[in-house]
Amino acid sequence: MEISKNFAATEIEGKWYDHWMSKGYFHSEPDEREPFTILIPPPNVTGILHMGHMLNNTIQDILIRKARLDGKNACWVPGTDHASIATEAKVVKWLRAEKGIKKSDLTRQEFMDYAHIWKDKYGGIILNQLKKLGASCDWDRTAFTLDEVRSEHVQKAFIDLYEKGLLYRDYRMINWDPVAKTVLSNEEVIRKDVQAQLSYIEYRFADGSEGGITIATQRPETIMADVAIAVNPKDEKYKDLVGKMVLIPLIDKAIPIIADNHVDLEFGTGALKITPAHAPEDYAIGKTHGLEVINILNEDATINEAGQILVGEDRFVARKKINKMLAESGHLQKLEDYTTNIGRSERTDAVVEPRLSLQWYVNMKELGKKALDAVMMDEVQFYPANFKNTYRHWLENIQDWCISRQLWWGHRIPVWYLGDDVFVANSIEEAIIKAKEKTGNQSLTIDDLKQDDDALDTWFSSWLWPISVFDGFSGSKEFDYYYPTNVLVTGWDIIFLWVARMIMSGYEWYDQKPFEKVYFTGMVRDQQRRKMSKSLGNSPDALKLIEKFGADGVRFGMLSSSPAGGDLLFDEKLCEQGRNFTNKLWNALKLLKGFEIDKSLPQPEVNVLAIQWFENKKNHILTEMARDFEQFRLSESLVRLYSFIWGDFCSWYLEMIKPAYQQPIDVATYEATVEIFSELMTILHPFMPFLTEEIWHLLKERKDGEDCVVSTWPTIGTFDKTLDKQIELTKEVIGKVRDIRNKNGLKKREPLTLLAQKSEETTNLLSAKGIQNLLIKLGDLEKIELVDQDIEGTSVSFGAGTGKYFVPLNLTIDVEAETKRLEEELKRAKGFVMGIEKKLSNERFVSNAPEAVVAMERKKLADGLARIKNIEESLEALG
RNA sequence: GAGGGUAUAGCUCAGUUGGUUUAGAGCGCUUGCUUGACAGGCAAGAGGUCGACAGUUCGAAUCUGCCUAUCCUCACCA
Numbered sequence: 008m009e010i011s012k013n014f015a016a017t018e019i020e021g022k023w024y025d026h027w028m029s030k031g032y033f034h035s036e037p038d039e040r041e042p043f044t045i046l047i048p049p050p051n052v053t054g055i056l057h058m059g060h061m062l063n064n065t066i067q068d069i070l071i072r073k074a075r076l077d078g079k080n081a082c083w084v085p086g087t088d089h090a091s092i093a094t095e096a097k098v099v100k101w102l103r104a105e106k107g108i109k110k111s112d113l114t115r116q117e118f119m120d121y122a123h124i125w126k127d128k129y130g131g132i133i134l135n136q137l138k139k140l141g142a143s144c145d146w147d148r149t150a151f152t153l154d155e156v157r158s159e160h161v162q163k164a165f166i167d168l169y170e171k172g173l174l175y176r177d178y179r180m181i182n183w184d185p186v187a188k189t190v191l192s193n194e195e196v197i198r199k200d201v202q203a204q205l206s207y208i209e210y211r212f213a214d215g216s217e218g219g220i221t222i223a224t225q226r227p228e229t230i231m232a233d234v235a236i237a238v239n240p241k242d243e244k245y246k247d248l249v250g251k252m253v254l255i256p257l258i259d260k261a262i263p264i265i266a267d268n269h270v271d272l273e274f275g276t277g278a279l280k281i282t283p284a285h286a287p288e289d290y291a292i293g294k295t296h297g298l299e300v301i302n303i304l305n306e307d308a309t310i311n312e313a314g315q316i317l318v319g320e321d322r323f324v325a326r327k328k329i330n331k332m333l334a335e336s337g338h339l340q341k342l343e344d345y346t347t348n349i350g351r352s353e354r355t356d357a358v359v360e361p362r363l364s365l366q367w368y369v370n371m372k373e374l375g376k377k378a379l380d381a382v383m384m385d386e387v388q389f390y391p392a393n394f395k396n397t398y399r400h401w402l403e404n405i406q407d408w409c410i411s412r413q414l415w416w417g418h419r420i421p422v423w424y425l426g427d428d429v430f431v432a433n434s435i436e437e438a439i440i441k442a443k444e445k446t447g448n449q450s451l452t453i454d455d456l457k458q459d460d461d462a463l464d465t466w467f468s469s470w471l472w473p474i475s476v477f478d479g480f481s482g483s484k485e486f487d488y489y490y491p492t493n494v495l496v497t498g499w500d501i502i503f504l505w506v507a508r509m510i511m512s513g514y515e516w517y518d519q520k521p522f523e524k525v526y527f528t529g530m531v532r533d534q535q536r537r538k539m540s541k542s543l544g545n546s547p548d549a550l551k552l553i554e555k556f557g558a559d560g561v562r563f564g565m566l567s568s569s570p571a572g573g574d575l576l577f578d579e580k581l582c583e584q585g586r587n588f589t590n591k592l593w594n595a596l597k598l599l600k601g602f603e604i605d606k607s608l609p610q611p612e613v614n615v616l617a618i619q620w621f622e623n624k625k626n627h628i629l630t631e632m633a634r635d636f637e638q639f640r641l642s643e644s645l646v647r648l649y650s651f652i653w654g655d656f657c658s659w660y661l662e663m664i665k666p667a668y669q670q671p672i673d674v675a676t677y678e679a680t681v682e683i684f685s686e687l688m689t690i691l692h693p694f695m696p697f698l699t700e701e702i703w704h705l706l707k708e709r710k711d712g713e714d715c716v717v718s719t720w721p722t723i724g725t726f727d728k729t730l731d732k733q734i735e736l737t738k739e740v741i742g743k744v745r746d747i748r749n750k751n752g753l754k755k756r757e758p759l760t761l762l763a764q765k766s767e768e769t770t771n772l773l774s775a776k777g778i779q780n781l782l783i784k785l786g787d788l789e790k791i792e793l794v795d796q797d798i799e800g801t802s803v804s805f806g807a808g809t810g811k812y813f814v815p816l817n818l819t820i821d822v823e824a825e826t827k828r829l830e831e832e833l834k835r836a837k838g839f840v841m842g843i844e845k846k847l848s849n850e851r852f853v854s855n856a857p858e859a860v861v862a863m864e865r866k867k868l869a870d871g872l873a874r875i876k877n878i879e880e881s882l883e884a885l886g
Numbered sequence: 887g888a889g890g891g892u893a894u895a896g897c898u899c900a901g902u903u904g905g906u907u908u909a910g911a912g913c914g915c916u917u918g919c920u921u922g923a924c925a926g927g928c929a930a931g932a933g934g935u936c937g938a939c940a941g942u943u944c945g946a947a948u949c950u951g952c953c954u955a956u957c958c959u960c961a962c963c964a
Contacts (some may be wrong), residue, residue: 013926180962198961205964224964271963279964287962348961361962396890397959404960499959534897536957567912568898572891574957576898580913587926594924601923634902643900646911661923668922742930749918749930756921809907839908852944860905860945867907874907 010600010705014593016557016586020697024138032075032716033143035082037488043074044492045083046473046522047144048505049152052087052126053094056136056549058531058539058577059498062565066528067496068142069566069641072693074493075143076720082489083143084476085134086150089126091465092187092354095416097129098122115415115460122416136550141558141696143716150476152468153418160475161418161468162433164512169431173370174410176429180287181409183362184352185308189413190366192464193406194504196350196359203347205275206330207340210236213252213261220245220253220264221340223275225347226285227333228325230255231314232303233262235281237292240266242277256338257329258315267292287361300363308360322360367411367420367461375402377514378507387510388524390639391572394499401503408508410464417462424457470508473521480516492522499527499572526639529573531565536576552582559695560586566694567649569642588649589698595657596702598665599680605671613784614676616777617663620734621683624655627726632690645694652687659738662785681706689718736768737778739807744786747803747814758789762802762813765793766873769810804881806832809870811877822885829885833878840871 027033035042045067050060067083075081102108102121110118134149150157168174182191206227211219220236233255238245245264252261269292270279283293284302293300303314308322316332317325333339350359379402381387382395389395411420423430423438428445432438435453442451468475477486491513497506506525513521531539539546552561556579563585569575628651635644664680666672685706688699692715703715740761748755761782763769770793773779779791794813802815803825843864846852853861 010923222964226964269963274964282964286964288964289962291962347964393891400889400960502959573899578898578913581898583926584912587924590926591924594927596923598923638902640900640902643902646900650911657924658928665923746930752918754921755919755929835908842908846945849944855944856905863906870907 010597014589014698019701020558023697023700027716034145034147035080037484038080040080042489043079043081044489045071045494046476046492047085048497049086049088050133051090051093052130053090053097054133056133057546061140061549062531062569062575063496063528064137064140064142065562065565066641069693070494071143072696073636076689076718082145084148085144085146087131088465088469089153089417091412091414091417091462095414096187096355098125101125118415139553139558156478157468157475158418160471160480161463162421163480164471165421166431168369173373176365176367178365180290180361180363181366183360184355184357185360186355186357188306190364190409191352192409195353197353198348198350200346201349203345205343205345208256208333209338209340210253210255213254220248220278221276222278222280224280227329228322229282229285231258232282232284232301233280234283234293234298234301235262236264237267237270237279237281238264238277239270239272242272256333256336265296284363285361366409368407368409371405371407374511374515375405378510381510381514381520387520390524390526394502394527398502398507410467411461412464414462418468420459420461420463422459425455466504466508469505470512473509473513474516491520494524494526495522496526496528498530527572529569529575531575531577534576534578556582556586557589559589559698562695563588566642566645571639591653591657592698592702595661596705598661602677603671604674604677606674608671608673610673610675612777613780614664616781617660618679620730621660623727623730626724629721629723648691656687663781686721688715689720733772733775736772736808737781740782740812741786743805743807744814751816751818756787758787759814761788761791762794764811765795766810768808769793806874806877809873826885829878829882836871836874836878840868840875843868843871
């Protein structure tokens with residue numbers, strides 16, 4: 008069979024993905040096997056694949072493919088969420104641009120119809136992109152937070168919480184997004200320090216007497232909503248002013264000076280303007296003093312009629328203008344630079360406005376308690392575990408969750424109002440029945456009830472994901488079988504928004520965790536450690552990367568440097584390394600397939616040894632990998648496997664068994680190598696699925712249904728340390744011989760003689776089966792001899808293990824350089840021995856340390872002394 | 887203001903309950919290779935007083951304390 012020069016990733020990826028799909032390998036049904044379940048953190052339905060998704064989904068795919076190879080019933084459920092705010096904004100924009108329709112001209116139903124059209128057209132792209140990455144999801148189970156089953160769950164959850172008294176409606180100061188025109192939960196507000204200015208404004212006495220009081224504010228545009236000026240009652244300088252009236256500049260409205268303990272004497276001038284409608288603390292102060300609330304901002308944060316001046320201006324434009332006006336009227340005393348913390352909407356980036364409104368809340372005190380315990384007691388395990396601290400900190404200071412949103416794209420709140428009466432129900436018909444019962448008025452009709460206009464927070468559907476994807480509220484057998492799931496793989500940035508709330512919902516409805524383990528991935532950052540983002544434009548195009556390096560190469564790149572929880576500094580070079588690895592394996596395949604097989608040939612000793620050694624080492628690697636997987640150290644596992652395949656398999660094993668040029672190979676070795684290679688492909692498969700499937704099939708004829716993706720993870724045999732050490736020593740000797748060639752400008756193929764000074768170690772080594780032939784083959788030697796003593800004259804000596812070796816050369820030796828080299832070696836060896844002697848001469852070490860440790864130190868000492876002796880002899884021989 | 891993380895080679899990071907020949911990998915760097923699978927490669931090599939100080943211990947990169955640097959999370963001070 009002719010094998011192409013390079014691994015053609017693109018063609019092969021499509022071919023195998025289709026094959027896997029047609030065989031239904033990714034589909035799972037409950038059966039008697041142990042399930043292994045992962046739920047995808049649903050990406051935004053309108054989103055496209057970015058680096059974070061690639062990392063996150065590569066990890067999930069590795070875990071799921073490994074579980075499949077382990078013989079478990081692997082089920083990875085994909086899906087998307089409807090991303091209320093982001094999607095509604097996109098739909099509104101699309102309607103305006105392409106259809107010339109304003110949202111306000113549409114009924115709710117019309118808008119929803121358009122939104123669904125839009126979603127069907129542009130949504131779900133990301134799921135197809137995941138296929139390119141190789142994600143082995145059970146696509147038959149694809150769920151969407153706004154589909155029928157998931158919507159039923161949302162409604163049931165809402166009603167159930169209401170009936171339990173865990174859900175309520177309240178009038179409070181909330182976070183308002185003036186672009187999306189909706190309330191946001193605290194978690195959806197991103198706070199950052201920014202440079203701002205404090206305006207120092209003088210409010211003059213209303214009675215016309217000289218002077219006034221000066222306040223410092225960051226928001227001068229809100230002065231029209233002021234209802235008082237507050238000072239601290241302990242503040243000597245303002246003591247006499249309390250009770251006096253002052254005039255709001257520009258609008259000349261009289262407001263009182265009041266005293267309140269909450270005012271900080273040190274900040275600004277020590278006088279605080281009270282604007283209850285536009286600042287949370289002011290609202291609180293206003294309430295205790297029974298002050299009026301004057302709202303001067305519209306929904307879109309422009310000034311309204313109540314403001315009297317600057318009506319219709321945006322708040323930031325108004326801020327600039329009013330500063331100017333105040334300066335002109337002589338009220339502005341100064342502007343001062345100042346750093347403050349402002350919140351922006353996570354989705355629209357608009358500066359969030361405090362606003363008073365009536366919203367629905369979930370009581371978190373109750374729900375949070377069990378969720379906190381579950382993680383603290385390790386019922387749900389966090390990887391890395393230190394996220395437990397963050398989690399606890401949040402849950403211990405948790406505030407109630409505002410779940411209503413002033414949007415249409417989402418689950419409409421199942422609440423109907425009749426005057427002041429509230430009816431929470433599954434449908435309007437049910438609500439009517441409840442209303443009739445409550446009021447005793449049997450003549451009520453649908454038209455008498457008004458449904459709540461708001462929709463629910465997207466996270467209110469996401470938090471039910473582990474339940475709803477299996478139709479849990481209907482008591483499905485899927486739910487019984489797959490729940491709780493095994494592991495959740497997600498970024499730590501949504502630990503509160505999502506992870507914590509899923510744990511809450513799991514315990515609330517089933518008194519059971521939603522997942523055993525949570526693996527928090529790191530954030531993908533660029534070379535300057537900046538988070539990758541659209542606005543910075545520092546995020547590479549995911550699909551282009553796949554085109555350039557192949558999905559396997561990109562998967563390798565994403566993973567090879569991403570410890571859990573830490574950051575990943577993305578560099579294309581990592582993907583390049585992955586692509587190079589696929590190339591290396593491809594060439595190894597080409598080499599093997601290029602061998603001519605001679606069935607009459609006996610198996611050489613060297614090959615027997617090579618196979619034995621490689622199988623042995625494989626057991627060691629598998630043991631380590633098992634531990635890696637248990638602890639989600641996937642990056643380490645891949646690196647380990649990478650160096651095993653590249654270093655041990657390609658550089659050593661294949662060289663060991665490689666026949667001489669144009670010579671055939673014996674059949675036993677060939678077949679053993681095909682098996683070894685196949686096994687390596689199975690082991691590598693979770694990380695690089697496409698390449699491994701391709702090679703697996705090219706290695707030998709496979710029957711229908713025999714595919715790498717559904718092959719069996721090898722069982723782990725015993726590891727013989729002695730055998731491994733012996734080969735390592737042989738490799739060391741070969742390396743030293745090669746070094747001698749390098750340093751003396753000898754050709755690689757120039758035959759050399761190797762002499763080993765007789766010792767227990769050298770005798771053992773050279774008498775072991777196959778070792779001498781191995782040395783000859785890979786060291787390009789013509790003969791090997793054991794000698795009794797030092798060789799005088801033109802030979803170079805070296806140490807390996809504790810042994811001493813010589814290579815006679817027909818060259819004059821550079822005595823000076825050689826002496827220098829040996830002296831340095833001697834220095835090092837002496838330092839080594841000194842350290843150990845110090846340890847061993849310590850009475851307390853010998854009596855306290857475990858025997859094995861002391862014995863090891865004695866061995867190290869003996870070996871060290873032997874090495875010193877060797878070096879000293881060589882120095883002597885040099886003269 | 888509260889809490890947390892990190893500090894190991896030029897860079898990015900491993901180092902698994904303290905002891906395995908006086909610290910490992912990848913990239914980068916140096917030297918040599920038109921070797922018959924592979925230059926997306928082969929072979930060899932240089933490079934680190936494990937942030938500072940103090941302590942616990944027979945023994946510390948690993949545990950404790952303090953300091954320094956740096957990153958992050960939470961928090962209504964105008």
